[in-house]
Amino acid sequence: MWIANARLRGQEGTWDVCIEEGIFKTIQPSADNRAAEYDAQGRLLCSPFVEGHIHLDYAHTARKPRPNLSGTLFEAIEIWAERKQAGLNHPEEIRRNALSAIRAAVSHGVSFIRSHVDVTDPELVALRTMLRVREEVKPWCTVQLVAFPQNGIEAFPRGRELMDEAMRLGADVVGGIPHLEHTREDGVASVRYVFDLAEKYGALIDIHCDEIDDEQSRYLEVMAAETLRRQMQGRVTVSHAVAMAYYQPGYMAKLLPKLRAAGLGFVINPNENLQLQGRGFDAPQPRGVAPVRTLAEWGFPVGFGQDSIEDPWYPLGDGNPIRNLDTGLHVAQMLTEDYLNRCLDFVTTEPARNLGLMEEYGIEVGKPAHCIVLDATCDREVVQQHPLILLSLYGGKKILERQPTVTNWSIDVAD
Numbered sequence: 001m002w003i004a005n006a007r008l009r010g011q012e013g014t015w016d017v018c019i020e021e022g023i024f025k026t027i028q029p030s031a032d033n034r035a036a037e038y039d040a041q042g043r044l045l046c047s048p049f050v051e052g053h054i055h056l057d058y059a060h061t062a063r064k065p066r067p068n069l070s071g072t073l074f075e076a077i078e079i080w081a082e083r084k085q086a087g088l089n090h091p092e093e094i095r096r097n098a099l100s101a102i103r104a105a106v107s108h109g110v111s112f113i114r115s116h117v118d119v120t121d122p123e124l125v126a127l128r129t130m131l132r133v134r135e136e137v138k139p140w141c142t143v144q145l146v147a148f149p150q151n152g153i154e155a156f157p158r159g160r161e162l163m164d165e166a167m168r169l170g171a172d173v174v175g176g177i178p179h180l181e182h183t184r185e186d187g188v189a190s191v192r193y194v195f196d197l198a199e200k201y202g203a204l205i206d207i208h209c210d211e212i213d214d215e216q217s218r219y220l221e222v223m224a225a226e227t228l229r230r231q232m233q234g235r236v237t238v239s240h241a242v243a244m245a246y247y248q249p250g251y252m253a254k255l256l257p258k259l260r261a262a263g264l265g266f267v268i269n270p271n272e273n274l275q276l277q278g279r280g281f282d283a284p285q286p287r288g289v290a291p292v293r294t295l296a297e298w299g300f301p302v303g304f305g306q307d308s309i310e311d312p313w314y315p316l317g318d319g320n321p322i323r324n325l326d327t328g329l330h331v332a333q334m335l336t337e338d339y340l341n342r343c344l345d346f347v348t349t350e351p352a353r354n355l356g357l358m359e360e361y362g363i364e365v366g367k368p369a370h371c372i373v374l375d376a377t378c379d380r381e382v383v384q385q386h387p388l389i390l391l392s393l394y395g396g397k398k399i400l401e402r403q404p405t406v407t408n409w410s411i412d413v414a415d
């Protein structure tokens with residue numbers, strides 16, 4: 001298959017890309033009269049988006065059993081516990097909702113998803129269901145599952161056993177939530193246990209870390225210390241890191257070099273945390289989103305994530321990474337030339353690095369032909385215009401194709 005006349009990120013001119021047996025075979029400057037199956041007509045061909053943080057087992061559960069009236073994170077967690085106690089998490093419903101969320105993301109150009117799955121459930125219903133969904137969608141989307149202890153590891157009955165059982169059953173990544181354990185010490189113990197499990201199963205780590213408006217919440221430094229101690233650099237992702245937004249300059253000056261030495265990756269969920277955080281303060285109201293610009297300037301991989309699609313935590317969300325990219329760039333005041341010219345990194349290569357995908361990810365000869373064509377020509381235009389995804393290939397297989405929208409004016413508009 002030939003894709004002709006495509007623009008590539010960071011390259012001048014247009015290119016013809018040949019795909020054979022699911023692999024990028026050749027990439028060469030556009031030649032006239034090439035018989036191509038797809039003419040990109042100067043549009044951008046890039047790697048598919050990577051959704052680095054979502055909860056597929058929560059998707060489309062908002063208002064069931066009840067709406068989140070305060071809109072706070074803590075009420076959402078209460079509602080979720082009520083939902084589990086009421087036995088509302090049926091495997092068929094979880095599967096149907098998760099598939100709907102995966103389809104929504106894929107329709108917006110995503111081909112790789114990391115989903116946290118709640119394992120604070122004695123029956124592990126959601127995890128068992130999501131393991132099946134992961135296999136079901138394998139031909140068209142890669143899904144990684146994180147064993148995620150929503151109600152804590154130390155704080156939940158048999159929390160450690162359930163985490164171990166989830167990894168034994170086949171979860172890909174070990175998760176945690178230290179700031180919601182009962183005490184500071186329990187939080188530290190939970191982080192160490194997460195690292196123990198990751199060593200035992202040779203798994204990656206992705207912890208919901210310090211997702212709280214509390215400058216005393218300092219599990220990030222514990223994550224960095226454990227990563228260094230166990231030489232797990234490049235295998236550990238921090239999700240949220242909200243408390244970082246509240247740290248004083250003196251502490252940041254100590255913390256940032258340690259984080260860098262530990263080679264941590266970050267995923268920040270700007271829409272969700274703008275909704276959940278920074279409440280209960282007098283004006284001026286904090287934003288409660290980790291300092292993305294500082295993290296980017298320090299060279300950390302930073303991905304922007306969706307976190308939720310219509311669940312007790314967040315009532316909106318449509319799986320479109322560009323919305324989170326747009327919000328993230330705004331909240332971090334990153335609408336500068338440098339960042340706008342490379343902003344797709346935050347929803348492509350940077351989260352791909354966090355997910356450990358780099359061997360197979362990228363538009364390069366010899367790699368699997370995962371790619372999308374956008375109705376835009378460059379990074380800045382993508383975030384400005386939220387263009388349609390016109391083509392999506394996964395391992396060379398066509399997943400979807402769309403026609404560009406056409407507007408027919410009924411009045412005389414000047415050109």
Ligand SMILES: [Zn+2]
Binds near residue numbers: 053055116239
């Ligand atoms: Zn989350």
